[in-house]
Amino acid sequence: GQNIDQPTEMTATEGAIVQINCTYQTSGFNGLFWYQQHAGEAPTFLSYNVLDGLEEKGRFSSFLSRSKGYSYLLLKELQMKDSASYLCAVSSNDYKLSFGAGTTVTVRA
């Protein structure tokens, strides 16, 4: 089975930086995804990492270390609209996604 852990909640101030960690133990690895989900809405794709290192996409960056079973999502210059849940998901040998429970980020003025 899959074991994916991420913090339940985080709070940060507008304009600040927040780092959401995700650790995983899976049977095989074919990449790690981050999704954003606003309350009452569908998840939307943020990033994909399959090789070690940092992928930067505007204010959002995602890092992966396969040897450590570890990833993080970095949100810079936080805006109120970034208040949402952030889902870490791992693609395993059979290419199906296993999701963590999600981290709810609250941005305060």
Next chain:
Amino acid sequence: IAGITQAPTSQILAAGRRMTLRCTQDMRHNAMYWYRQDLGLGLRLIHYSNTAGTTGKGEVPDGYSVSRANTDDFPLTLASAVPSQTSVYFCASSDQAGGSDEQFFGPGTRLTVL
């Protein structure tokens, strides 16, 4: 339509009743998926289909069935609903079943079984 749609948006259902949740995509994606999302548990895969005509079981398939008669549609059926099936159900699709292909999610169906 553009993307992936689900119907109904929400439903209250008596236990023991049969219910089909509909999912349609117009992106010509090969792979489609059904998830349920419960508080504190995240998204869990119920069933999936890598291509039209094939289906497979996910992590929590019991009490659910699916069919994939064509590329666009992937209905999920609850043969005899139970209260533990109260959840938000998301349908998703991706171009290929694997690799870096992101999954696109529908807006969800909120189901309450009483």
